[in-house]
Amino acid sequence: MAGGPSTPELARAVSEAGGLGMIAGALLTPEGFAAQVDSIRGVTFGVNLFLPEEPSGADVQSYAQHLAPWFERFDIEPGELVRRDDYYAEKFAWLLAHPVPMVSSTFATFDADEVARLHAVGTEVWATVATASDASVATANGVDALVVQGPEAGGHRGTFDGSAPEQPLTELLAAVREISELPRVAAGGLMDGNDIVPLLDSGAAHAAQFGTAFLNTPEAGTKPIHRQQLTLASDTAVTRAFSGRPARGLVNDFMRENSAVAPAAFPDLHYLTAPLRAKAAAIGDPSALSMWAGTGHRRVQAMPAAELIAEWARQLGR
Numbered sequence: 001m002a003g004g005p006s007t008p009e010l011a012r013a014v015s016e017a018g019g020l021g022m023i024a025g026a027l028l029t030p031e032g033f034a035a036q037v038d039s040i041r042g043v044t045f046g047v048n049l050f051l052p053e054e055p056s057g058a059d060v061q062s063y064a065q066h067l068a069p070w071f072e073r074f075d076i077e078p079g080e081l082v083r084r085d086d087y088y089a090e091k092f093a094w095l096l097a098h099p100v101p102m103v104s105s106t107f108a109t110f111d112a113d114e115v116a117r118l119h120a121v122g123t124e125v126w127a128t129v130a131t132a133s134d135a136s137v138a139t140a141n142g143v144d145a146l147v148v149q150g151p152e153a154g155g156h157r158g159t160f161d162g163s164a165p166e167q168p169l170t171e172l173l174a175a176v177r178e179i180s181e182l183p184r185v186a187a188g189g190l191m192d193g194n195d196i197v198p199l200l201d202s203g204a205a206h207a208a209q210f211g212t213a214f215l216n217t218p219e220a221g222t223k224p225i226h227r228q229q230l231t232l233a234s235d236t237a238v239t240r241a242f243s244g245r246p247a248r249g250l251v252n253d254f255m256r257e258n259s260a261v262a263p264a265a266f267p268d269l270h271y272l273t274a275p276l277r278a279k280a281a282a283i284g285d286p287s288a289l290s291m292w293a294g295t296g297h298r299r300v301q302a303m304p305a306a307e308l309i310a311e312w313a314r315q316l317g318r
């Protein structure tokens, strides 16, 4: 969970409790990335990367002008694009030189050559997919497992083409099963062990990925106002307004006012709105902060990650 909620402490707690903790490798500098990954060595863990994309050519300037009243209200300047590619080449090269147990991709899949190079250093490769067509590309490229992300999921939709398909998780899992024999990790709207029993028992999925359920653990870096709103906000929606890519979060005024006009331009909009989001978080104003969360947000529990996982294991009976 890039952008603050994921921490090495959370990943370590999850791995030590029998899960597979993830380092969110996106939106970090190469130095910050290396430090986070090195701080968790000793347990089995994974690292997630956002794969870069070409500029969409969308009119970012007009959107910046449209947002002027927001920048004025919060007394800040619009943000500048820092790195379009999220230092992808540097991070990938570092992972080859300093291998980790697993690497997963989001927004695209590693190509066949990248998969081979990761395999050569002993790293397992997973791909986040949000459509059956994403799954067939990733499977053809030789990845080892698919994180099948339904539209219920909090945060960015992992679709390769930046669209926001709405095939519910159970239907998506069935569609992916038709075209790929790879293990499926179900993601989206799952909040406890009871939610995953039917997916595992029916063979729909082999494992499950949780995001929102960890947002109010003490180990997470979730901002206080985001934690508070998880149970106060009544709904979530998918928006491009904050980052330029569709992502699910708690509905607030910024989303209501700007979702209809926000262009598809990631990460341009992410950087454009960064100072606004930072100021909103600093002053505890939920109206202009991106508060990513899945459809199960109201069932979030304030509990250490190890206790959550122990509870889910009891529910699963295993």
Ligand SMILES: Cc1cc2nc3c(=O)[nH]c(=O)nc-3n(C[C@H](O)[C@H](O)[C@H](O)COP(=O)(O)O)c2cc1C
Pocket (backbone or CB within 6 Å): 001, 002, 003, 005, 024, 025, 026, 048, 105, 106, 128, 149, 152, 153, 154, 155, 156, 158, 187, 188, 189, 190, 209, 210, 211, 212, 213, 292, 293, 294, 295, 296
């Ligand atoms: C705050 C937040 C940040 C996220 N950041 C990432 C990310 O950096 N990379 C990624 O692949 N998925 C990210 N996701 C999506 C999760 O990996 C996962 O698919 C999703 O949380 C599952 O749905 P759930 O939130 O309903 O549990 C994020 C989700 C949230 C809630």
